[in-house]
Amino acid sequence: MQIESIRLKNFRAFKDVTLKNIPRFCVLVGANGTGKSTLFSVFAFLRDAMTTNVTAALGRLGGSRGLAEVRSRGTKGPLEIEIKLRTTLSEGRSRLITYVLHIDAMDGRPTVVREILQYRRGSGGKPWRFLDFSNGSGEAVTNELDSVADEKDLKREQQTLKSPDILAIKGLAQFERFPAVVALGNLIENWHLSDFHISRARPEAEAGYAEHLSREGENLSLVVEYLHRHHPAVFKDILDRLQRRVPGVTQVEAKTTEEGRVLLKFQDGAFEDPFLARYVSDGTIKMLAYLVLLYDPTPHPLLCVEEPENQLYPSLLWDLAEEFRAYAERGGQVFVTTHSPDFLNAVGLEEVFWLVKEGGYTTVHRATDDEQLRAYMAEGDQMGYLWKQGLFLGANP
Numbered sequence: 001m002q003i004e005s006i007r008l009k010n011f012r013a014f015k016d017v018t019l020k021n022i023p024r025f026c027v028l029v030g031a032n033g034t035g036k037s038t039l040f041s042v043f044a045f046l047r048d049a050m051t052t053n054v055t056a057a058l059g060r061l062g063g064s065r066g067l068a069e070v071r072s073r074g075t076k077g078p079l080e081i082e083i084k085l086r087t088t089l090s091e092g093r094s095r096l097i098t099y100v101l102h103i104d105a106m107d108g109r110p111t112v113v114r115e116i117l118q119y120r121r122g123s124g125g126k127p128w129r130f131l132d133f134s135n136g137s138g139e140a141v142t143n144e145l146d147s148v149a150d151e152k153d154l155k156r157e158q159q160t161l162k163s164p165d166i167l168a169i170k171g172l173a174q175f176e177r178f179p180a181v182v183a184l185g186n187l188i189e190n191w192h193l194s195d196f197h198i199s200r201a202r203p204e205a206e207a208g209y210a211e212h213l214s215r216e217g218e219n220l221s222l223v224v225e226y227l228h229r230h231h232p233a234v235f236k237d238i239l240d241r242l243q244r245r246v247p248g249v250t251q252v253e254a255k256t257t258e259e260g261r262v263l264l265k266f267q268d269g270a271f272e273d274p275f276l277a278r279y280v281s282d283g284t285i286k287m288l289a290y291l292v293l294l295y296d297p298t299p300h301p302l303l304c305v306e307e308p309e310n311q312l313y314p315s316l317l318w319d320l321a322e323e324f325r326a327y328a329e330r331g332g333q334v335f336v337t338t339h340s341p342d343f344l345n346a347v348g349l350e351e352v353f354w355l356v357k358e359g360g361y362t363t364v365h366r367a368t369d370d371e372q373l374r375a376y377m378a379e380g381d382q383m384g385y386l387w388k389q390g391l392f393l394g395a396n397p
Contacts, residue, residue, distance in 0.1 A: 001087040001187060001301045002333050004096065009080035010072045012038045015361040019353060021368075024328035027347050028337045029387065030355030030395050035362040036337040040304045042081060045070075046101075046188045050173070054103055054165040055110045067103070067110050073360060078104035078113055085187060089179040095119045097180050098127065101167075111135055111164040119180055128154065130180055131172070136164030144178055191302035196289050198282045198311055204261035212300075213293045220289055221262045225254035231297050238291045245319055246284045282311035290320060294327045302333050309340035321346035341384030349377045356394030365392075 003022055008014035013035040028036045041061060048057035055066070062069030071079060081101045089095050102114040115138070117131040128151050130141040139156040161168065172178045173185025193215055200218040210222035227235040243249050251267035266280045290308065305324070309317055321343055324334045338344060344352070352367040367373050367383070376386055390396050 001085065001183065001331070003083060003187075003302070004086050005082075005084040006039070006042070007080070007082040008039075008042065010075045010077055011042065011079050011081065012070060012072060013357065013360075013362040014038065015072045015075060017362060017364045019364055019366075021366070023351050024333050025325045025347075025351050026333075026335045027344065027352050028335065028355060029339075029344065029352060029392060030337075030362075031357070034355040034357045034395075036355060037306065038362075040193055040306075040335070040337075043188065043191045043302065043304065044193065046081070047191065049167050050170050050185065050188050053163065054112055054167065058103075058110055067105055078102040083184075085184060087183045089183065095180070097184060099169075099184055106135065106164065109165065112167060115168050117169065117180055117184065126151075130154075130178070131168055133159075133161070133168040136161045136166070138168060140168070140172060140178070142177070144180065187301050190300055191304065192293075192300040193304045193306070194290075194293055194308075195306040196286060196308075198285055201285055201289060204257070204263040207256055207260040207262050211298070212296060213289060217289050220285075220292065221254045221264045223292055224252060224264060224288075225256075225262060227292065227297075228254065234295055234297055238288075238295050241291055241295075241323075242284075242288055245287055245316055246281075249284065252288060283313050283316060286311050287316060287320070290323065294323050299327070299330070299332050301331075302335070303327065304335045306337055307339060308336060309338060309343050314340075314342040317343040318346040341388050344384035344387055345382040347383050349373060349383065352383055354392045354395040358394070363394075365395075367392075 002024055005018060005020045005022060007018040009016045028039065030036050045057050045061050048060055058066040058070055067079070079102065083099045085097045085099065086094060087097065097117065097119045100114065100116040101112065103110055104113045105111065106113065112133065113135060115131065115133040116129060118127040118129040120127050130144055132138050137158070137160040139158050141154045142157045143155045169181050169185060172181040176182060194213070195215055196217040200216040201220040205219055205221045208222055209226065210219040211226055213220060213223050227238070239252060242252070248268045249266055253265050254262050255265055256262050263276060265276060266284065308320055312320065317340060324336060328334045350368045354365050354367065356363050356365065373386060373391060376391070386392070
């Protein structure tokens with residue numbers, strides 16, 4: 001599963017932008033306020049809308065002003081989101097699914113004014129539209145899984161939603177007979193944002209159960225405990241990788257105290273007694289957290305990471321970039337924002353986009369489209385050095 005393009009219109013700083021040919025490992029560069037985090041908020045918005053409705057999702061994103069706050073300043077017309085996603089459906093063939101969502105205000109309330117899902121069943125020709133809704137009503141194809149040779153043979157069923165601010169894909173994603181909707185729903189519901197904070201991961205956690213690392217990492221000790229008990233081979237692999245990057249660490253374990261708290265202990269081979277997490281370096285804890293995230297036995301299809309370079313020694317950033325790329329090659333997709341030239345030095349030309357704010361709105365540039373950058377990289381330069389030299393026009397560090 002891979003997002004190949006994203007188009008946003010009237011969505012905060014993105015008045016009208018398209019990211020095309022998005023790689024499995026995608027790195028976003030730009031000054032503060034250019035919209036790097038806003039891009040991630042699109043996925044958060046879609047997940048909230050799937051869980052609740054568009055009104056609630058806009059309220060969470062834009063506060064009390066909802067749609068008015070999320071809509072780009074000085075613009076009119078609906079918010080527009082278009083995602084092109086390549087995935088393998090039940091018949092075993094790769095498909096490029098296009099999902100289009102337009103949201104506007106009708107009678108003073110947020111409304112899904114258009115929602116479309118389409119893809120080609122054959123190798124060419126016009127895409128077939130399998131879902132088409134406007135203002136709370138529309139139609140969905142009910143024989144999507146059948147061997148239909150002609151679009152006119154598709155059976156379309158009319159449906160009316162309980163409210164015009166509900167996504168049509170919300171209900172259909174629960175049924176296997178709508179495989180394209182299921183694939184899109186799986187991406188939206190299971191994407192993960194990592195904004196790890198050392199201060200949140202150091203303290204002991206309340207005893208409990210956690211299989212996946214949380215956004216800020218406060219449940220790190222619980223996930224380590226889970227992996228140690230239920231996936232010992234995975235945990236051993238994580239520990240081996242940590243040892244190669246942080247010399248001296250020979251063991252990591254989670255211990256439950258008599259007071260019902262779970263704490264992390266690190267064993268250094270040079271000392272007999274282990275160290276508590278509060279006495280271990282920031283870099284050690286953060287590298288452990290990222291390895292726990294990246295070697296999750298049930299990986300996220302889409303992983304977004306905010307500025308992973310914070311608290312990490314520069315020499316570790318190359319290894320971390322390689323770990324992100326390996327995660328993507330195993331089947332997930334990774335978006336990373338960074339302000340670190342050291343991290344960028346480990347990134348390829350085709351993996352970088354940079355964002356520039358001009359006239360109050362953001363534009364997006366793909367590094368591989370820049371002739372000068374291509375020439376320098378062909379001569380053996382690295383992306384981080386080129387960025388520091390001011391060759392990402394409008395996005396100087």
